[in-house]
Amino acid sequence: MASSDPDSRILLLMRHGKAESTSEQDIDRDLTHRGVSQARLIGDYLASQGVVPTRVLVSPSARTRETWDAVVAQFPDFDGKVTVDDAIYEGGPGEVVDLVRGVKPKHQVVLVVGHEPTISTLGHVLAGDDSDSGALAQARIGVPTGALCVLSGVLPGWSDLSEDSLALKTIVRG
Numbered sequence: 642m643a644s645s646d647p648d649s650r651i652l653l654l655m656r657h658g659k660a661e662s663t664s665e666q667d668i669d670r671d672l673t674h675r676g677v678s679q680a681r682l683i684g685d686y687l688a689s690q691g692v693v694p695t696r697v698l699v700s701p702s703a704r705t706r707e708t709w710d711a712v713v714a715q716f717p718d719f720d721g722k723v724t725v726d727d728a729i730y731e732g733g734p735g736e737v738v739d740l741v742r743g744v745k746p747k748h749q750v751v752l753v754v755g756h757e758p759t760i761s762t763l764g765h766v767l768a769g770d771d772s773d774s775g776a777l778a779q780a781r782i783g784v785p786t787g788a789l790c791v792l793s794g795v796l797p798g799w800s801d802l803s804e805d806s807l808a809l810k811t812i813v814r815g
Contacts, residue, residue: 648797652741652767652807653694653752654790655683656760658711658815660704668730672707679787679815680708684715686789686813695721696748698740700729705754708787712754721748729755734762738802746798757783764790767802768809776812787815 658676672680687693693716699709706725713719728736737759744751753760764780780790792807
């Protein structure tokens, strides 16, 4: 992240890449080749922007873990902290916000890899008045597989995250 302001924050909300439609258990669905490509494109995008998460929260599903693996492949020197948390798979927006609020302030860039409708709901609920209108409209109707919501703003710490507290800058399609 380019900003030297210690209160500058970037929250990246990513929906997993395109997954297989059949599996005995939903949690075991793997990414398709397209899904892997989508995730790699998001990794390329983040790398080109100089945005590297230092704290990553991932759903335990196969497709979200595989999505993160494809994204992080674009960061060979990644040394951040990754946590796989059941609340991202089993819970909703409130549980994910609680997880993000628990992130230490030293982590300026946080990535959550999860599912719909939680990702799009968070994208528009956390977005303040200075958000991009097109991105906000997309978040309200849902984000496609492999898409990334980029929110940023000034917060003393992640514990201060609340409705309308960040600007939704863009939604990047993988």
